[in-house]
Amino acid sequence: MTTVGVLAxxxxxxxHIAVLGSLGVSAVPxxxxxxxxxxxxxxxxxxxxxxxxxxVTFGLLEPLREAVRSGLPxxxxxxxxxxxxxxxxxxxxxxxxxxxxDMTVRRNAFGRQVDSFEVxxxxxxxxxxxxSELLRxxxxxxxxxxxVGDGVEVLARVASGPAAGRIVAVRQGSLLATAFxxxxxxxxxxxxxxxRMIGA
Ligand code: GLN
Numbered sequence: 358m359t360t361v362g363v364l365a366x367x368x369x370x371x372x373h374i375a376v377l378g379s380l381g382v383s384a385v386p387x388x389x390x391x392x393x394x395x396x397x398x399x400x401x402x403x404x405x406x407x408x409x410x411x412x413v414t415f416g417l418l419e420p421l422r423e424a425v426r427s428g429l430p431x432x433x434x435x436x437x438x439x440x441x442x443x444x445x446x447x448x449x450x451x452x453x454x455x456x457x458x459d460m461t462v463r464r465n466a467f468g469r470q471v472d473s474f475e476v477x478x479x480x481x482x483x484x485x486x487x488x489s490e491l492l493r494x495x496x497x498x499x500x501x502x503x504x505v506g507d508g509v510e511v512l513a514r515v516a517s518g519p520a521a522g523r524i525v526a527v528r529q530g531s532l533l534a535t536a537f538x539x540x541x542x543x544x545x546x547x548x549x550x551x552x553r554m555i556g557a
Pocket of ligand 1: 404
């Protein structure tokens with residue numbers, strides 16, 4: 358059976374574990390390097406500055422960088438997207454990332470007036486086949502990707518409003534990231550996409 362780890366230092370890891378469990382894989386919390394023997398890993402939403410500090414405290418930062426380098430499939434949502442970025446804007450001075458996706462993310466990019474909102478995204482690469490239903494995406498103090506390198510596939514952009522055109526979902530090789538939170542709500546299509554990447 359496929360085993361998917363969920364980084365469980367801070368944030369909404371329980372929700373990810375629940376969605377993955379509903380899709381029939383074994384979902385296990387990861388808090389130490391010895392628990393990284395998994396087929397794929399999810400980095401949850403939460404507070405990326407806190408998670409970054411805890412990664413150092415728990416001795417997980419370097420093992421995770423090594424795991425990403427050696428091709429472990431990883432999916433990051435929101436704070437998890439920040440952790441997968443090679444570069445951050447508006448991070449704290451000492452904020453570390455695991456990195457792996459050639460992109461610059463801006464933290465809290467949508468501004469205070471729209472701290473949290475929901476929007477429909479047209480993202481066939483994430484939601485299944487072309488022509489599939491729009492994805493209802495929940496954004497909570499979310500980042501966006503300000504720029505991405507040539508090797509990064511853009512899977513979703515905001516369609517309208519002041520943030521129109523901003524990149525909110527990407528894939529590079531075995532790494533997937535969304536600025537929004539598919540673990541909140543009843544739609545498991547993003548997690549299913551990640552499981553297909555793992556080959557589950
Ligand atoms: N703003 C948070 C951060 O910088 C991310 C918010 C979230 O994960 N919902 O980490």
